[in-house]
Amino acid sequence: MPATKTERLVNLVICLLASKQYVTKERLRATLEPYRECPTDDAFERMFERDKDELREMGIPLETGTNSALFEDEIGYRIPKDSYNLPEIRLERDEAAVLGVAARFWQQAVLAGDASSALLKLKSAGIEVGDISQSGIEPRVRTETGAFEPLLQAICDRRPVAFRYRKSGEVEPAERRVEPWAIDSWRGHWYLAGHDRDRGADRMFRLDRIVGEVVLLAGHLSAPVPDDMDVHAKVADFAWRQNRNVGSATLRLRADTGFLLRRRATECVPEVRDGEPTGWDVLTVPRNSGMAGWLAEFGPDVQVLEPPELRSAVVARLRAAMEGNGLAASDEMTHTGTPDVSRAVPAGVQVPGSRNGSGSERAAGSTAGQAAGQTTGATR
Amino acid sequence: MSGAAAQVRRLLNLVPYLLEHDGAKLTEVAAEFNVSEKQLRKDLETLWMCGLPGGLPDDLMEAHIGEGGTIHLENAEAIVRPLRFSVREAVALLVALRALAQLPGVADRDALLRAIAKLEEAAGERGAQASQRVTVAFEARATVLDRIRQALDAGRRLRLEYFVPSRDQVTERDVDPMRVILSDGHAYLEGWCRRSEAVRTFRLSRIVAIEVLDVAAEVPEAAEPNDLDEGVLRPAADDPLVTLEVTRHARWVAENYPNEGVEELPEGGLRIALRAPDQGRILRLVLRLGADGRIVDPPALADQVRKTAAEALALYGDEGESGGDGDDGVDRAARGAA
Numbered sequence: 001m002p003a004t005k006t007e008r009l010v011n012l013v014i015c016l017l018a019s020k021q022y023v024t025k026e027r028l029r030a031t032l033e034p035y036r037e038c039p040t041d042d043a044f045e046r047m048f049e050r051d052k053d054e055l056r057e058m059g060i061p062l063e064t065g066t067n068s069a070l071f072e073d074e075i076g077y078r079i080p081k082d083s084y085n086l087p088e089i090r091l092e093r094d095e096a097a098v099l100g101v102a103a104r105f106w107q108q109a110v111l112a113g114d115a116s117s118a119l120l121k122l123k124s125a126g127i128e129v130g131d132i133s134q135s136g137i138e139p140r141v142r143t144e145t146g147a148f149e150p151l152l153q154a155i156c157d158r159r160p161v162a163f164r165y166r167k168s169g170e171v172e173p174a175e176r177r178v179e180p181w182a183i184d185s186w187r188g189h190w191y192l193a194g195h196d197r198d199r200g201a202d203r204m205f206r207l208d209r210i211v212g213e214v215v216l217l218a219g220h221l222s223a224p225v226p227d228d229m230d231v232h233a234k235v236a237d238f239a240w241r242q243n244r245n246v247g248s249a250t251l252r253l254r255a256d257t258g259f260l261l262r263r264r265a266t267e268c269v270p271e272v273r274d275g276e277p278t279g280w281d282v283l284t285v286p287r288n289s290g291m292a293g294w295l296a297e298f299g300p301d302v303q304v305l306e307p308p309e310l311r312s313a314v315v316a317r318l319r320a321a322m323e324g325n326g327l328a329a330s331d332e333m334t335h336t337g338t339p340d341v342s343r344a345v346p347a348g349v350q351v352p353g354s355r356n357g358s359g360s361e362r363a364a365g366s367t368a369g370q371a372a373g374q375t376t377g378a379t380r
Numbered sequence: 381m382s383g384a385a386a387q388v389r390r391l392l393n394l395v396p397y398l399l400e401h402d403g404a405k406l407t408e409v410a411a412e413f414n415v416s417e418k419q420l421r422k423d424l425e426t427l428w429m430c431g432l433p434g435g436l437p438d439d440l441m442e443a444h445i446g447e448g449g450t451i452h453l454e455n456a457e458a459i460v461r462p463l464r465f466s467v468r469e470a471v472a473l474l475v476a477l478r479a480l481a482q483l484p485g486v487a488d489r490d491a492l493l494r495a496i497a498k499l500e501e502a503a504g505e506r507g508a509q510a511s512q513r514v515t516v517a518f519e520a521r522a523t524v525l526d527r528i529r530q531a532l533d534a535g536r537r538l539r540l541e542y543f544v545p546s547r548d549q550v551t552e553r554d555v556d557p558m559r560v561i562l563s564d565g566h567a568y569l570e571g572w573c574r575r576s577e578a579v580r581t582f583r584l585s586r587i588v589a590i591e592v593l594d595v596a597a598e599v600p601e602a603a604e605p606n607d608l609d610e611g612v613l614r615p616a617a618d619d620p621l622v623t624l625e626v627t628r629h630a631r632w633v634a635e636n637y638p639n640e641g642v643e644e645l646p647e648g649g650l651r652i653a654l655r656a657p658d659q660g661r662i663l664r665l666v667l668r669l670g671a672d673g674r675i676v677d678p679p680a681l682a683d684q685v686r687k688t689a690a691e692a693l694a695l696y697g698d699e700g701e702s703g704g705d706g707d708d709g710v711d712r713a714a715r716g717a718a
Contacts, residue, residue, distance in 0.1 A: 005384040006384045006387045006388055006391065006426055007426060007429045007430055009384065009385075009388045010388055010391050010392065010426075010430045011429075011430055011431070011433065013388075013392065013459075014430065014431060014432060014458040014459060015432070015433050017458065017459070018432055018458055031433040032433060054384075054385055054388075057385065058385060058388065058389055058463075059463065059464075059466045060463065081461075083464070084461075084463060084464065085461035085462075085463075085464065086461050086462045086463065086464045086465065086502065087464065087501070087502045089498055089499070089502045090498070091495060091498060092491070092494070094488060094490075094491040095491050095494050095495035095498065096495070097488070097491065098477070098480075098488050098491050098492050098495055099473070099477070099495060101476060101477070101480060102472060102473045102476035102477060105476035105479065105480075106472055106476060111468065111471065111472040111475075114466070114468040114469045114471070114472040115469075115472035115473065115476065116414065117389075117393070117469055118465055118469035118470070118472055118473045119473075120393055120397070120412065120413065120462075121393060121462040121463070121465065121469070123397060123400070123401075123412070124393050124396040124397040124400055124461075124462040125396070125400070125461065125462055126400045136529075136532045136557070136558075136559040136560055137480070137486065137559065137560045137562065138559050138560065138561045138562065139476070139479065139480055139518070139561075139562035139563070140561070140562060140563040140564075141476075141479070141516050141563075142563075142564070152468070152471070152514065155510060155513045155514070156467045156468060156471065156506075156510045166631075166648075168629075168631065168632065169628055169629045169631075169648075170628065170648065171628055171647055171648035172648075181513065182512075182513040182514065182515070183513065183514050183515075184514070184515045184516075184517070185515070185516040185517065185565060186517050186565060187517075187519065187564075187565035187566070188563075188564030188565035188566065189565070189635065206635070208635050209635075225513070252695075257548050258548065259543055259548055259549070259550055260543070260545070260548075293668040293669070293670070294668065296667045296668050296670060296692075297664040297665075297667050297668045298548070298664075299663075299664075299667055299688040299689065299691065299692045300688065300691035300692040300694070300695065301548070302692075303692075303695040303696065311696075311699075312699075315693065315696050315699060316670060316671075317667070317668070317669075317670030317671070318667065318670070318689045318692045318693050319670075319689070319693060320670040320671035320672075321666055321667050321669070321670055321674075321685055321686070321688075321689040322685075322686050322689035322690050322693060324671065324673075324674040325666065325674050325675050325682040325683070325685040325686045325689070326675070326679065326682035326683035326684070326685060326686035326687075
């Protein structure tokens with residue numbers, strides 16, 4: 001009966017909290033009714049061992065020791081008040097007023113329960129926890145990935161972990177054994193920083209690239225967690241490290257387009273041919289290593305002039321996009337903007353130029369709108 | 381945790397709570413502890429069986445329910461303080477407060493920092509240390525956030541120049557601010573957009589210019605704040621569905637775009653279903669992907685990609701028609717991890 005067990009555990013806590021001295025097992029058996037009623041010593045031992053484990057799992061500081069040096073074998077138990085009690089916290093009114101935000105912050109995340117129980121403890125300690133929502137800020141964080149919970153546990157307990165991890169661009173995930181240091185959310189993604197045991201080096205991981213379960217390994221960390229590590233800076237550095245500026249690029253840009261390019265441009269002059277403006281501008285922009293993909297996004301609004309390797313990289317992307325898309329659709333469909341499902345290629349027919357042979361698969365019945373697209377809901 | 385363990389934790393907290401809030405109502409306390417009123421009554425009955433050993437009448441707690449459902453707890457001096465924070469509780473509190481405090485120009489920053497310092501001390505060494513190991517950063521520019529705060533505090537209308545990437549346009553709009561949302565690593569302004577006469581969400585990093593107008597904000601009573609449970613930029617269920625296939629080099633698409641389902645393909649590729657309110661965004665994405673992605677459905681959008689790419693290639697003349705295998709492999713690596 002859970003009720004009985006609850007009473008027993010609460011009474012055990014109260015009994016051990018109330019005593020300044022260590023209480024021996026024999027005394028507990030004589031004092032607490034459920035223990036007294038155990039039919040045998042064995043039954044009592046089993047029950048008491050389980051109870052101790054449960055209290056410790058709840059984070060209750062149950063200590064073992066002896067009262068006297070003369071009777072060292074007389075092991076007893078106690079819960080010291082100063083270890084058990086939430087310490088005195090004196091918060092000013094404005095300090096208490098901001099605390100409520102913590103509960104809403106984790107609302108969609110695995111720490112939701114911990115945030116509310118922490119706030120409840122503060123309220124039980126007489127603190128008037130306020131809610132910052134009155135000042136109009138609504139913070140949220142999400143921990144959708146299943147790896148967050150075990151990694152958090154590993155970090156709290158300082159335990160090594162093992163998981164399978166798929167690096168960007170790799171087909172098969174590989175086994176990794178890692179001593180986790182910290183987890184960081186940056187631009188909406190969770191990252192893990194730690195020491196990779198097999199590679200003998202510090203590594204960063206994205207939690208959403210972990211495949212399957214994170215297993216907590218036995219044993220301890222082989223080295224202390226670096227104290228001064230600024231994980232956030234590491235993550236930012238990691239995510240952008242290969243995106244350094246590498247010289248500059250010269251582009252033609254159609255007038256009134258490419259707002260973000262213009263913002264970054266170090267130079268922007270209207271293009272003139274035979275004394276007439278052409279409706280294009282010529283820009284010089286700092287070039288970074290990931291730029292070809294970005295420039296391809298602008299489609300017919302951008303033409304790369306220099307350098308040649310960037311120019312051919314953009315051309316290659318555009319050609320691939322042209323060849324890989326829309327072969328099965330007729331010109332007429334493009335003009336009317338109404339997808340005509342009946343014209344879709346029957347399943348199983350290999351479409352020339354399509355890859356993986358899957359170009360023939362079309363979800364029947366789709367009546368998606370035209371590409372110009374209307375915005376619904378949030379503005380993006 | 382067993383049902384009994386959860387109840388023990390609750391009771392150990394309920395006792396000091398009731399001592400601190402003598403006369404609190406059943407309904408309030410049940411809501412505070414996130415249990416039903418029926419469960420709370422059971423908890424209170426259990427307390428009658430708890431107390432100091434000895435069997436004297438005064439040793440056990442007495443949880444009385446008075447008129448109007450007010451609770452009065454007596455003989456409960458055995459547990460006057462709540463149990464100290466667990467490591468996880470310390471992490472939950474401190475990480476949330478620090479995430480807010482690191483925002484430039486957040487209101488009450490000073491109070492946040494003072495509260496953090498005091499809670500760190502109360503959390504003990506292990507809790508405080510573990511909490512340093514989890515960080516959440518939101519990106520927001522101080523000046524923009526500051527103006528929004530001014531407008532919210534004074535109840536004023538804002539004029540924004542707002543960049544819409546999918547249309548590659550900067551638009552001007554007047555917005556009556558409702559709140560600031562921090563989510564998915566970004567800060568957003570939610571407000572009543574006068575132009576579209578609807579509630580709209582604006583990412584702060586896309587606000588090009590912002591001005592507090594000398595006009596009172598008028599948020600209509602019918603304006604409903606967005607439900608944040610599914611994230612800020614949540615596609616509507618009736619947005620058109622787009623199916624993409626990407627190679628293993630573009631798996632990041634599934635990581636970066638909220639999607640309706642992902643299917644594994646051979647060689648590490650993925651088939652991704654997206655709901656896209658604005659297909660211009662998808663068009664741009666597919667142009668960026670080049671050989672690493674293609675639209676499977678709808679055919680009209682695939683055609684649009686083809687046509688747009690062809691127009692762009694025409695700019696390059698002969699060069700756009702043949703050969704040339706420019707590969708900026710670093711573009712892929714830039715998104716890689718570990």
